[in-house]
Amino acid sequence: MDLLQRFIANRKEHFSHLSTNNCHLILAVSGGIDSIVLTDLISKAKFNFTIAHCNFQLRREESERDETFVKILAEKYHKEILIKKFDTENFAKQNKLSIQEAARKLRYEWFSSVISQQSVVGSPELVNSNRSTANYQLPTTNWLCTAHHADDNIETLLINFFRGTGIKGLTGIPVLDKERKIIRPLLFAKRGDILQYAKENNLQWVEDSSNLEDKYTRNFFRNRLIPSIAEIFPDVKNNLLHNIERFQQTEILFQQAIEQHKKKLIEQKGNEFHIPILKLQKSVPLYTLLWEIIKGFGFHTAQTDEVKKLFTADNASYITSSTHRIIKNRNWLIIAPLQTEIAETILIEKEDSEIQFSNGKLFISTIKPRQSTHGDDQRETRNEKRETFNSSEITFPLLLRKWKQGDYFYPLGMKKKKKLSRFFIDEKLSKTEKENIWILETDKKIIWVIGYRIDERFKITPSTKQILHITYQEKKL
Numbered sequence: 001m002d003l004l005q006r007f008i009a010n011r012k013e014h015f016s017h018l019s020t021n022n023c024h025l026i027l028a029v030s031g032g033i034d035s036i037v038l039t040d041l042i043s044k045a046k047f048n049f050t051i052a053h054c055n056f057q058l059r060r061e062e063s064e065r066d067e068t069f070v071k072i073l074a075e076k077y078h079k080e081i082l083i084k085k086f087d088t089e090n091f092a093k094q095n096k097l098s099i100q101e102a103a104r105k106l107r108y109e110w111f112s113s114v115i116s117q118q119s120v121v122g123s124p125e126l127v128n129s130n131r132s133t134a135n136y137q138l139p140t141t142n143w144l145c146t147a148h149h150a151d152d153n154i155e156t157l158l159i160n161f162f163r164g165t166g167i168k169g170l171t172g173i174p175v176l177d178k179e180r181k182i183i184r185p186l187l188f189a190k191r192g193d194i195l196q197y198a199k200e201n202n203l204q205w206v207e208d209s210s211n212l213e214d215k216y217t218r219n220f221f222r223n224r225l226i227p228s229i230a231e232i233f234p235d236v237k238n239n240l241l242h243n244i245e246r247f248q249q250t251e252i253l254f255q256q257a258i259e260q261h262k263k264k265l266i267e268q269k270g271n272e273f274h275i276p277i278l279k280l281q282k283s284v285p286l287y288t289l290l291w292e293i294i295k296g297f298g299f300h301t302a303q304t305d306e307v308k309k310l311f312t313a314d315n316a317s318y319i320t321s322s323t324h325r326i327i328k329n330r331n332w333l334i335i336a337p338l339q340t341e342i343a344e345t346i347l348i349e350k351e352d353s354e355i356q357f358s359n360g361k362l363f364i365s366t367i368k369p370r371q372s373t374h375g376d377d378q379r380e381t382r383n384e385k386r387e388t389f390n391s392s393e394i395t396f397p398l399l400l401r402k403w404k405q406g407d408y409f410y411p412l413g414m415k416k417k418k419k420l421s422r423f424f425i426d427e428k429l430s431k432t433e434k435e436n437i438w439i440l441e442t443d444k445k446i447i448w449v450i451g452y453r454i455d456e457r458f459k460i461t462p463s464t465k466q467i468l469h470i471t472y473q474e475k476k477l
Contacts, residue, residue: 034147409446
C-alpha cells in the first residue's frame, strides 16, 4: 500500500467526521519536505484547503526564500495563501522565552485566530496569491492541519521523558485535538516514507539549514541521540512507536482511575473545590493524585510538595498559582479562584485595604483609638456598614467566606456562644437572606457576621491600643 492509500485509510480511521464536503483545512506549510508532501496528499484526497505560512525572520535571506517558495507552491495548487511575518527575536526577549518557545507561541496563536476567523484578513501581513484578501473570508468549518509525522512523535516522547513528565507526556503528539481544531494526518508515516513519496512524485522542497544545528533540543535528539541508540537497538523507532500506543491506552485507564478518586474526594461548591484533608491523606498514591487534582488550576509540579505541607499548616495558610489559591481551612483544602468577585473563600492579608466580593466591597484600615469616635462608628448609610475591632485580638490572614451549618460566634453583648442558624432565626432572616450571608474570621474564630453583628471577643475596650476599621459597602441591586 503506497503512502496515499495509507493516508486515506488513516483519515477514515481518525477523521471520519471530516470530509471533503464539510470542512476547510488550513495547511501549516513551511516549505520543508514534510509540509510539501502533506500538501500534495491533501490535494490528491480532494480536500478544500488554504495554505498558511509563518515567516519568523530568523534566517534572513533563507526565510524570504521559503516565503517565496510557498507562494509559488500555492500557485501550483491554485490555492489561497496566508502569510504572517513575526519579529520572533524581539518577542522572545520581551517575553523571556527561548526562540523555539517564542516561535511556537506565535505560530499557534496566529493559527488559532485564522481558524476562528479572528485574524485580520486583508492586512499587509497577510498575502493572498489569487484574489483580493479584503474580500476573502474562510469558511466556518476550519481545521488546522500540520505535517507532524512518526519521527516527530518519537522525538516528542523522548524529550518529554528526559524533561520529566507524567504518563500524559509519554503519549506523544495527539493525532486529533478537538478543542483547538487541529489534525495531524501524517503521524502514521516515518520520515523515510515521506522522502520516498516526495522523490517518486517529483516534489520540490526547501531545506531549513537550522535543522542541522544541534543547539536546538529537537535537532539534538534527531541528529545525535536517536542515531546513537539505533546502533545498539536497530529497531528503536518501531519499539518507541509501539510504546506510544501502549502509553496512550495506559493513559485512558489512568484517567479513569483518577476520575474515580476525584469523585470520592472533591466537593464542588460554586466555583470552588473542597477536599477533606484526612480523607486525602489516606489516598494512594498520594503524590500522583495531588498533582492530578491541582494541575488544572495553574499550579506546577513543584508545588505538589507545598500542598502536602498545608495538611499540617496553620489555618488560612495557602499557596497560589496564576489563577487560583489552595487554602487550608480547618480540616479542608479549598481551591478558590484568585478573582475575588467570583470566589466564595477569600484570604485577606494585613496589607490589603480593599477587597471586592460577590456581595460588595470591604474597606480595611488600622487606626489609633483617638482617630475614631463612637459617633463616627455609628454613621452608616443604607448600603454601607462600619465596624471596629480590637487589633490585638486579630491574626492575619483573615478569611472571608460564606457561612455554613455549625458556625457559631459570641454576638456582641453576649457571653455565650450562639450558632449562626439560631442567630438568623432571631433576626427573622428569610431563606434568601441567609443564603447571602458572609462571615469574616480569624484563626477559626468568627469576628463579624457581615452586615449584622460583630463578635463580643473582638470589641474595642478601654485598653485597646489599635483598631481595625472595616467598612462594608453592599453591592447595589
